[in-house]
Amino acid sequence: MKRRDFVHHICPSIVLVHLATAVNSCKDSAEPVENVPEAVIKEFASVSTRYNDEGYYMQGNLVYVNLSNSNLSKLVNNLGYANLLDAGVLLLRTDVNTLKAFSNCCPHQGNRAAWVFEKGRFKCENHGNSYNVNEINTVSCASNSISGGLIRFELIQYKNYIRVSKL
Ligand code: FES
Numbered sequence: 421m422k423r424r425d426f427v428h429h430i431c432p433s434i435v436l437v438h439l440a441t442a443v444n445s446c447k448d449s450a451e452p453v454e455n456v457p458e459a460v461i462k463e464f465a466s467v468s469t470r471y472n473d474e475g476y477y478m479q480g481n482l483v484y485v486n487l488s489n490s491n492l493s494k495l496v497n498n499l500g501y502a503n504l505l506d507a508g509v510l511l512l513r514t515d516v517n518t519l520k521a522f523s524n525c526c527p528h529q530g531n532r533a534a535w536v537f538e539k540g541r542f543k544c545e546n547h548g549n550s551y552n553v554n555e556i557n558t559v560s561c562a563s564n565s566i567s568g569g570l571i572r573f574e575l576i577q578y579k580n581y582i583r584v585s586k587l
Pocket residue numbers: 526527528529530531544545546547548549
């Protein structure tokens with residue numbers, strides 16, 4: 421087959437395969453910002469006046485977060501993290517489509533206030549141990565673990581609102 425024929429016949433197929441792979445990759449990494457259940461949208465409406473000054477509201481094991489709050493708005497589009505200290509939640513944006521929630525209880529001795537995110541891991545500066553955010557070998561709060569992964573919570577996002585389930 422001549423080079424020109426190859427380019428015309430084979431390359432479009434290759435491009436389509438790569439495009440489909442890219443789309444599927446995006447789907448895999450994206451949090452469920454679409455197809456949010458109607459009941460959850462109603463929950464967001466019902467708590468809309470209850471957010472504290474730091475931008476969140478706790479109800480049992482659920483934490484509702486308003487990313488429009490000035491303390492958290494950096495996470496709308498930018499990579500970064502926030503520690504919702506009293507809610508027990510670390511929020512982490514790893515890319516434009518992915519926002520994750522983790523327990524902020526250190527698996528070593530349970531400190532919640534000394535987190536920094538560096539080199540793709542959360543590090544607790546209390547004793548310097550760091551933990552992965554990939555759910556590999558997750559370790560429990562205050563279990564004297566000096567390695568492993570932080571416990572991840574389910575997160576549903578609708579527009580600038582987030583619901584974290586600490587179950
Ligand atoms: S309490 Fe976090 S490293 Fe020790």
